[in-house]
Structures are given as structure tokens and as C-alpha cells.
């Protein structure tokens with residue numbers, strides 16, 4: 001029997017790097033809000049049972065309005081996020097329903113997630129405890145000091161760019177988030193929270209298309225991808 005899976009979709013950010021008046025998750029691309037493109041992937045997924053949507057104080061009504069307008073059926077709750085992404089995820093994990101066995105944590109601004117990524121991340125989480133989607137780095141990556149002087153060039157073949165979904169067995173990720181809170185640990189993704197507890201996560205190869213819409217140029221790329229998907 002397949003596990004009961006809850007997607008926690010993160011939409012409580014301010015989108016400062018995008019530099020627009022409205023937060024980037026609400027910006028329209030090809031006639032639909034970025035968050036709506038994202039949520040619809042999970043609504044359509046036969047692997048996902050329910051969705052918790054994390055919203056900011058200012059964006060909460062807007063997120064609820066999207067739920068009503070699009071008539072999404074899997075939304076369990078629209079809940080309040082926190083200051084950092086990690087705080088928003090922690091709030092979401094506290095709201096999981098009793099049946100939830102596997103948790104998929106996904107950025108609301110990654111609309112190019114596919115059913116294959118969702119399925120593979122769930123399979124990986126069942127096998128290894130935690131599984132994140134990623135792609136091998138294409139560029140050389142340098143570690144720089146605060147004066148922007150390069151201090152190290154890690155071997156590229158060992159470097160992966162990590163995306164979402166980041167998928168975990170419920171008990172593991174809840175315990176990891178509790179430990180991070182107790183230790184005051186702040187990571188930039190959910191895998192690093194699990195790693196802080198000493199757990200290794202599996203990285204499943206995803207797709208370079210699964211971009212996080214972060215800055216203005218990403219909007220042009222997103223529009224091109226959506227046009228292609230619709231063609």
C-alpha cells in the first residue's frame with residue numbers, strides 16, 4: 001500500500017531578490033500566479049494526498065483567495081509561516097495530520113516540479129529516510145572570502161545543486177526540526193536540518209528545468225518553459 005503523503009508548500013517569503021511590490025509567488029506568468037502553477041502540480045499528483053500551504057502575514061488572505069478561486073481539493077490548511085524559510089517549514093510540520101507518513105517540502109516558486117520528481121523523492125524517502133531532488137553543478141563553484149577572493153575550488157563532480165521537493169519520513173524530519181530548534185541551527189534547506197542530526201539524505205537526479213524563481217530573469221525563463229509545456 002502506498003504511504004499517506006502530505007506536501008507542505010512554502011509561500012511565506014517576501015521575494016526581496018525579485019524586487020517587485022507584490023511577493024513573487026503571486027506574480028502572474030502566462031496568465032496564472034506562480035504559486036498556482038506550483039500547487040496544481042501537487043493537486044494533480046496521484047502520489048500526494050493533502051497539501052498544507054504556508055503563507056506570510058500579509059499574503060495569507062491572498063493564498064486563501066487562490067484556494068477558493070481555483071477550487072483546489074487537497075488543501076488541508078493555509079497556515080502562517082515564520083521569519084526564515086526554516087521557521088515556516090517548522091510551523092508546517094506541526095500541522096501534519098495523524099495519517100501523514102511521508103512529508104514533501106516544496107518551494108511555492110518552483111512550478112516545474114514533475115510527477116516523476118514527486119514519485120522518485122517519495123521512493124527515496126522510503127528507502128533512505130530522506131531524499132532531495134538535485135542536478136549536477138554545470139559551472140565551476142568557488143568558495144570565496146568576504147573580500148570576494150577565491151579560497152577554494154571544490155571538485156565539480158562532487159557538487160550538486162539542490163532543489164525541492166525535499167521528502168522525508170515524517171518521524172525523521174520532525175525530530176530533525178526539533179533538534180535544529182533546540183540547537184539554534186539554521187540551514188538553507190531541509191536536508192541540512194536532517195544532516196545536522198547526523199542523517200544522510202539521498203539526492204535523486206531531477207531536471208535543470210526545476211528552477212526556483214528568484215530574480216527577474218527567472219520570469220523570462222519561466223514564461224518560456226510554461227509556453228513549451230502548454231504547446
Ligand SMILES: Nc1ccn([C@@H]2O[C@H](COP(=O)(O)OP(=O)(O)OP(=O)(O)O)[C@@H](O)[C@H]2O)c(=O)n1
Nearest residue numbers: 010011012013014015016017083084085088108
Ligand atoms: N520565511 C520564509 C521564507 C521563504 N519561504 C518560501 O520558501 C521558498 C524559497 O525561498 P526563496 O526563494 O528564498 O523566497 P523568498 O524568501 O521569498 O525570497 P528572497 O530571499 O529573495 O526574499 C519560497 O517559495 C518562499 O515563499 C517561506 O515560506 N517562508
Ligand SMILES: C[C@](O)(CO)[C@H](O)COP(=O)(O)O
Nearest residue numbers: 085107162163164188189212
Ligand atoms: C530549499 C532550496 O530551494 C534548495 O535549493 C533553497 O535552499 C532555498 O533557499 P533560499 O535561501 O530560500 O533561496
